Amino acid sequence: MTTALRDMIANPTTAELELVARYGMQPEDSRRERLFEAFCRTGLPHRRLEAWKWTDFKAALQGLDRPSTSPAQDPIPHAGALVFRFTPNGYFPPDHIPDGLKVFEKDEAQALGAAEDVPLGALAASLSGGKARPATLLLEVTSKELPRLHFQFSGEGEANFARVVVMVRPDMALTVSESHLGGAGLTSSVIEFTLQKGSAVNRTVYQRGTPEEAIASTALVHLDSNSHFTQTSLAFGAKLARLETRVTHQEASAKATLNAAYLVGKDLHADFTTHVRHGANSCVTRQLTKGAVLNGGTGVFQGKFFVPRTAGQYTDADMQHKALLLEEGAVVFAKPELEIYADDVECAHGNTSGALDDDQLFYMRQRGLPEKTARALLTQAFVAEAFAEAGALEEVLRTEAEAWLAAA
Amino acid sequence: MDCCGGMEDHDEDCTEVKVKDSIAQGTVDAAKALESEHYSAGFITDIEMDMAPKGLSEDTVRFISAKKNEPEWLLEWRLAAYKRWLTMEEPTWAMVDYPTINYQDYYYYAAPKTGAKYESIDDVPKEILETYEKLGIPLREAEVLLGVEGAAETAATARETPRVAVDAVFDSVSVATTFRKELEKAGVIFMSISEAVHEYPDLVKKYLGTVVPQSDNFFATLNSAVFSDGTFVYVPKGVRCPMELSTYFRMNAENTGQFERTLIIADEGAYVSYLEGCTAPMRDENQLHAAVVELVALEDAEIKYSTVQNWWPGDENGKGGIYNFVTKRGDCRGDRSKISWTQVETGSAVTWKYPSCILRGDDSVGEFYSIAVTNGRQQADTGTKMIHLGKRTRSRIISKGISAGKSNNTYRGLVSINRKADKARNFTQCDSLLIGDRCGAHTVPYVENRRADAQLEHEATTTKLSDDQMFYVRQRGIGEEEAVALLVNGFVREVLQELPMEFAVEAQSLLKVSLEGSVG
Numbered sequence: 001m002t003t004a005l006r007d008m009i010a011n012p013t014t015a016e017l018e019l020v021a022r023y024g025m026q027p028e029d030s031r032r033e034r035l036f037e038a039f040c041r042t043g044l045p046h047r048r049l050e051a052w053k054w055t056d057f058k059a060a061l062q063g064l065d066r067p068s069t070s071p072a073q074d075p076i077p078h079a080g081a082l083v084f085r086f087t088p089n090g091y092f093p094p095d096h097i098p099d100g101l102k103v104f105e106k107d108e109a110q111a112l113g114a115a116e117d118v119p120l121g122a123l124a125a126s127l128s129g130g131k132a133r134p135a136t137l138l139l140e141v142t143s144k145e146l147p148r149l150h151f152q153f154s155g156e157g158e159a160n161f162a163r164v165v166v167m168v169r170p171d172m173a174l175t176v177s178e179s180h181l182g183g184a185g186l187t188s189s190v191i192e193f194t195l196q197k198g199s200a201v202n203r204t205v206y207q208r209g210t211p212e213e214a215i216a217s218t219a220l221v222h223l224d225s226n227s228h229f230t231q232t233s234l235a236f237g238a239k240l241a242r243l244e245t246r247v248t249h250q251e252a253s254a255k256a257t258l259n260a261a262y263l264v265g266k267d268l269h270a271d272f273t274t275h276v277r278h279g280a281n282s283c284v285t286r287q288l289t290k291g292a293v294l295n296g297g298t299g300v301f302q303g304k305f306f307v308p309r310t311a312g313q314y315t316d317a318d319m320q321h322k323a324l325l326l327e328e329g330a331v332v333f334a335k336p337e338l339e340i341y342a343d344d345v346e347c348a349h350g351n352t353s354g355a356l357d358d359d360q361l362f363y364m365r366q367r368g369l370p371e372k373t374a375r376a377l378l379t380q381a382f383v384a385e386a387f388a389e390a391g392a393l394e395e396v397l398r399t400e401a402e403a404w405l406a407a408a
Numbered sequence: 409m410d411c412c413g414g415m416e417d418h419d420e421d422c423t424e425v426k427v428k429d430s431i432a433q434g435t436v437d438a439a440k441a442l443e444s445e446h447y448s449a450g451f452i453t454d455i456e457m458d459m460a461p462k463g464l465s466e467d468t469v470r471f472i473s474a475k476k477n478e479p480e481w482l483l484e485w486r487l488a489a490y491k492r493w494l495t496m497e498e499p500t501w502a503m504v505d506y507p508t509i510n511y512q513d514y515y516y517y518a519a520p521k522t523g524a525k526y527e528s529i530d531d532v533p534k535e536i537l538e539t540y541e542k543l544g545i546p547l548r549e550a551e552v553l554l555g556v557e558g559a560a561e562t563a564a565t566a567r568e569t570p571r572v573a574v575d576a577v578f579d580s581v582s583v584a585t586t587f588r589k590e591l592e593k594a595g596v597i598f599m600s601i602s603e604a605v606h607e608y609p610d611l612v613k614k615y616l617g618t619v620v621p622q623s624d625n626f627f628a629t630l631n632s633a634v635f636s637d638g639t640f641v642y643v644p645k646g647v648r649c650p651m652e653l654s655t656y657f658r659m660n661a662e663n664t665g666q667f668e669r670t671l672i673i674a675d676e677g678a679y680v681s682y683l684e685g686c687t688a689p690m691r692d693e694n695q696l697h698a699a700v701v702e703l704v705a706l707e708d709a710e711i712k713y714s715t716v717q718n719w720w721p722g723d724e725n726g727k728g729g730i731y732n733f734v735t736k737r738g739d740c741r742g743d744r745s746k747i748s749w750t751q752v753e754t755g756s757a758v759t760w761k762y763p764s765c766i767l768r769g770d771d772s773v774g775e776f777y778s779i780a781v782t783n784g785r786q787q788a789d790t791g792t793k794m795i796h797l798g799k800r801t802r803s804r805i806i807s808k809g810i811s812a813g814k815s816n817n818t819y820r821g822l823v824s825i826n827r828k829a830d831k832a833r834n835f836t837q838c839d840s841l842l843i844g845d846r847c848g849a850h851t852v853p854y855v856e857n858r859r860a861d862a863q864l865e866h867e868a869t870t871t872k873l874s875d876d877q878m879f880y881v882r883q884r885g886i887g888e889e890e891a892v893a894l895l896v897n898g899f900v901r902e903v904l905q906e907l908p909m910e911f912a913v914e915a916q917s918l919l920k921v922s923l924e925g926s927v928g
Binding site: 050309310323325326327328329330331332333334335336337338339340341342343344349350351352353354355 | 501503827840842844845846847848849850851852853854855856857858859860861862863864865866
């Protein structure tokens with residue numbers, strides 16, 4: 001069977017062969033097989049696939065090598081949070097699980113909807129598991145008062161995979177944070193959120209990596225009626241970092257807020273990809289992505305709103321992507337896409353990229369600020385807009401962004 | 409899959425299309441007027457044709473080349489393209505869906521048996537005369553159009569300025585080209601490409617395939633192998649072409665493919681405005697149209713290229729219609745050159761078309777103005793590419809897509825700023841309007857920026873659309889959206905008024921379609 005799967009991958013690289021070998025070591029499981037098959041249809045995604053044209057994992061990952069660099073420090077506070085850590089060698093849950101949260105550590109893989117659309121998510125779901133960790137970590141939220149859940153994906157090794165499923169019961173609320181800190185040649189995680197009627201989730205994602213590692217985070221979000229999903233992401237990139245969020249408005253009057261910022265330096269690459277399906281009436285999506293890129297860095301934004309016929313009437317969706325190229329040699333690629341089959345909708349998108357506004361710089365300089373300070377201040381203000389919905393973690397993200405800008 | 413994107417709950421039987429209240433009745437009526445039953449150019453001309461054997465093979469390529477008595481180098485060029493084409497795959501990335509095309513089912517060459525040039529108006533076959541009359545071209549002009557010798561002078565005086573010189577392409581051949589002599593006086597070469605191959609082989613050889621290479625894409629390569637006729641224009645240094653040039657493409661014969669190839673060169677400091685119009689009869693089979701248009705603008709030159717595309721779109725059930733797979737590209741080769749594309753797209757069953765500009769020269773300018781209207785079962789995937797290579801290059805993209813009936817309309821565009829394109833500038837605005845609840849409107853813009861000092865805006869603000877004009881219109885009390893629509897439509901209208909063809913009226917009716925309630 002492993003051979004047949006391997007043969008599905010065209011011209012497999014060493015990294016892909018190693019992934020097939022890892023799959024061979026997993027216990028037999030028909031769901032797992034289907035997931036791995038979904039991955040094998042494309043192999044490591046590459047530029048010939050439309051959704052990956054600017055983020056080519058196949059070319060970037062020749063082998064699954066342990067980087068010489070250490071994982072980044074986690075700036076998100078662990079104190080007061082329920083911390084779940086995933087490393088290449090194991091899984092470490094919190095010592096104490098409070099009422100209102102049920103934890104199921106499943107040894108079997110769970111089916112993943114639309115696995116073909118998220119090859120790296122399917123990979124994470126099929127290779128998560130084995131002796132040291134659950135194949136699927138299932139969490140059920142039945143409270144509004146839980147402490148923040150924190151998922152950390154970090155640790156040295158060749159590869160790190162994780163699969164988490166979060167179910168939020170009707171009218172419940174949850175704050176969740178994630179740190180994707182690298183340390184392995186390839187880190188890939190897939191996390192699913194199901195927000196039942198009237199529930200709310202506030203998710204914060206932090207990503208930092210080095211030019212020696214690839215990081216992929218795939219989130220699948222299902223929204224029931226009147227639920228509200230808020231997401232704030234900050235990415236510094238890696239050799240390749242892809243933070244992908246796919247949201248489905250399944251029932252009427254759900255709301256999604258997707259904010260993100262990328263700050264990318266030399267030899268780093270950060271990719272924000274989102275896909276929002278307005279599969280029900282009167283749903284709202286607000287999306288704002290800000291980016292700043294230095295010489296040698298690459299920022300990618302791909303957003304798509306899909307509004308099907310009959311289902312998506314009265315959709316109200318807005319997508320904005322604004323990027324600053326701070327130095328020559330910076331690269332920004334953007335594809336803000338709309339696919340609309342319903343006629344009574346309001347969908348808009350905006351996309352700008354360029355340098356800091358000369359007029360604003362002039363204004364600040366004539367107030368006596370040195371150019372470097374003026375630039376840093378303007379860039380901070382530009383980026384910080386994306387953090388406004390992060391709640392208690394807004395300050396953490398802001399501080400991280402400021403530190404980066406000060407060093408840039 | 410139906411044309412509307414595989415919506416599971418699609419009710420095929422219901423023919424009533426619901427339109428939301430906020431859309432003005434005038435807009436709905438204007439769109440309705442474009443439905444297939446109103447297609448006025450859908451008649452068939454019954455005339456004896458000289459055809460190539462059906463199907464495509466190396467022999468077909470040789471047949472076409474021999475018919476045109478082409479030099480050896482061009483035959484080799486065609487054959488190389490044909491060999492390349494055999495190794496290529498038809499692109500599938502566009503948001504269009506049509507049955508697999510059997511390329512062996514088409515005739516790749518069809519010409520009226522009677523030939524091309526006529527001594528007197530009496531010799532002109534009645535059928536051809538009637539064809540042009542029916543298309544709304546007055547007799548005097550038709551005389552000119554059909555190349556009756558001596559008619560040019562009278563027609564020229566009969567018609568007020570601006571005059572338009574016409575190259576009429578009927579299926580695979582150019583039937584006639586008007587005003588050639590007068591243009592020659594200005595040094596402008598305006599003739600069919602088949603003639604140019606013989607009369608100006610050096611020019612053709614120098615520029616053919618330099619903007620759209622033989623191997624560019626599946627359809628362009630097919631065209632390179634079997635292209636039949638098209639227009640060749642050369643405007644020499646410093647010459648402002650004294651009149652509008654135009655080509656009128658007519659597909660008539662059954663099961664044919666039309667593969668025209670147009671090549672326009674504006675030498676240093678030259679200016680030319682070129683118009684292109686297309687119609688075809690209403691037939692139940694799909695006809696294939698795979699054209700290549702190459703524009704070259706040298707230093708300080710300007711080319712304005714306008715299209716009114718009104719190929720038969722098929723009936724309301726999607727039967728018949730033209731597959732319009734066109735590669736159009738302009739190369740702003742010289743500094744300060746400018747290429748401007750304007751298109752009004754109302755026809756074709758399937759459109760796959762991206763008129764593009766390669767902004768190579770420093771300070772060169774590219775523009776793309778488009779109104780695309782789809783109705784019935786039409787599918788259009790159209791847009792542009794602006795490739796900024798030179799310093800301080802500027803581009804502007806204004807695209808309005810209007811979908812009605814059960815159609816799908818996609819804007820697909822690329823703005824690419826190269827590392828050496830200092831201070832490049834782009835403004836893009838693409839609005840879509842859905843009329844009814846059974847159609848689709850899509851926007852797929854790609855923006856690649858590799859310059860920090862570039863300034864790129866995609867629908868971010870409307871004030872960047874010629875600030876002065878906007879200011880003028882707005883201070884007259886006109887709202888921002890209306891002002892933008894007015895300016896865009898004003899530009900298009902100006903071009904349409906120059907069109908000597910009946911369907912210009914039809915295209916103008918498009919401008920009555922207001923753009924309120926736009927999405928994206």
